[in-house]
Amino acid sequence: AQSVTQLDSQVPVFEEAPVELRCNYSSSVSVYLFWYVQYPNQGLQLLLKYLSGSTLVKGINGFEAEFNKSQTSFHLRKPSVHISDTAEYFCAYGGTSYGKLTFGQGTILTVHP
Amino acid sequence: NAGVTQTPKFRILKIGQSMTLQCAQDMNHNYMYWYRQDPGMGLKLIYYSVGAGITDKGEVPNGYNVSRSTTEYFPLRLELAAPSQTSVYFCASSYPLDLGDTQYFGPGTRLTVL
DSSP: OOEEEESOSEEEEETTOOEEEOEEEEOSSOOEEEEEEEOTTSOEEEEEEEOSSOSEEEOGGGOEEEEETTTTEEEEEESSOOGGGOEEEEEEEEOSGGGOOEEOOOEEEEEEO | OOOEEEEOSEEEEOTTOOEEEEEEESSOOSEEEEEEEETTTEEEEEEEEEETTEEEEOSOOTTEEEOOSSSSBOOEEEOSOOGGGOEEEEEEEEOOSSTTOOOEEOOOEEEEEO
């Protein structure tokens, strides 16, 4: 069965610093990977997704992620964070029947002034 | 478009009570999903539906039931509420052209069982 592991439960960072949120997956079949963001007291919204093609995927709000098949990773990066990026971020694996997603445990990103 | 809507936003139940969490989408999506979110656990799939009249269990279905009589609505029923069902519940929908389609989430229902 496929699984998704987010390696950091919390990541504190100062405003304008770079950040990387780490995600590893385990699956031997077709890989579809997603990053979702959840702002406080809201639902999840899509940041970006990898389906095929270029391994560097750009998303909304200046985020990008790189798919690395040999390391089974899909890390999320942003070169300079803002206070407004404070949220919980979820990595998810798709590619199974009926569009079902398997989510990681989540990483809480806190941006300090 | 309102997208995916959920009611109520908050609810407190006593052990043994029942309730229905409502979910509606106005995007004509075929697929709909119910998740629960617990701190540090991510989201777990409870039930999903691929169209009106077709539902199936997800990873954590025990204690829940669903029905889907129309494309728009996908209610989640809790029978005999237990403290272990204290959680935040999210409904989502998608219109998969392939397996990589985006899921759109509602704002969630925060349920406490005392």
